[in-house]
Amino acid sequence: MTEFGFIDRIKDLFATLPDNGFEGIGDDCAVLPVGGGESLVFTTDMLAEGVHFLRAATSARELGRKSLAVNLSDVASMGARPVATLLSLSLPDDATGAWAEEFMQGYRELSQEFGVTLAGGDTTRSAAGITINVTAIGRAADTHIKRRSGSASRRRDFHGGSARSLRGGPARHSRGPLRHPPLPYTAIPGRRSPKASGSAGGMKYMP
DSSP, X not given: OBHHHHHHHHHHHHTTSOOTTOOOSOSSSEEEEEETTEEEEEEEEEEEBTTTBOTTTSOXXXXXXXXXXXXXXXXXHTTOEEEEEEEEEXXXXXXXXXXXXXXXXXXXXXXXXXXOEEEEEEEEEOSSSXXXXXXXXEEEEGGGOOOOTTOGGGOOBOOTTXXXXXXXXXXXXXXXXXXXXXXXXXXXXXXXXXXXXXXXXXXXXOO
C-alpha cells in the first residue's frame, strides 16, 4: 500500500465525523481558521530510534535540533510563522540522564533561534529505544497560507516494517553530523516574504 493509499483509507474512515472547523487531511499541516483573517496550522512528526536515527551516529544535541527543525520547516512551507511546540519523549533507562539533558539543550537552542515556546508535552518510559514526537503550531494570515495538497511528486510507498526516512525514502544512518532541513525565509522571526521560498519535502502520513 502506498502512503497516500493509507491516508485515503483514513480519510474515508473519518469522513462522517464533524471537522470542527479544521480543513481535511492532506497537506503538510492541518489548518484551523480562527477569525480575523488568520489561521492556526498544526503539524506533527515522529522519530524512532533504529528507524530514523542511531545514537552512535547522532549526538543528542543534534537530534534535539533536528526533531524540532523538521516541524518548523513544515509550518514554514505553509507560509506560517511557528509560535509553539509540544514535545513527547519515550526514553529507556539509559537515556534519562545526560542524554536527555543534551537533547533538551539542542531543542531549546533552535526554539530560541526561532522564538518558539515549548507549551507542553509528555514523557514516558520505554522498554527499548527512544521515540520522539513533536507537534508544531504556527499562525498565518489566510491569504499567506500555501496549500499544496495532492502533489503527485510526493507519493511514495508505505510498507509496514520498512525503514523510511522522515522526509521519504529509505532511512540512512549517517556517520556525519545531522543537518536540519533549510527553513523557508518566512519562518525566520521578523522577516516576511510574499511567497514561501521553499518546501519541507515529502509529505508525512498525516498532518
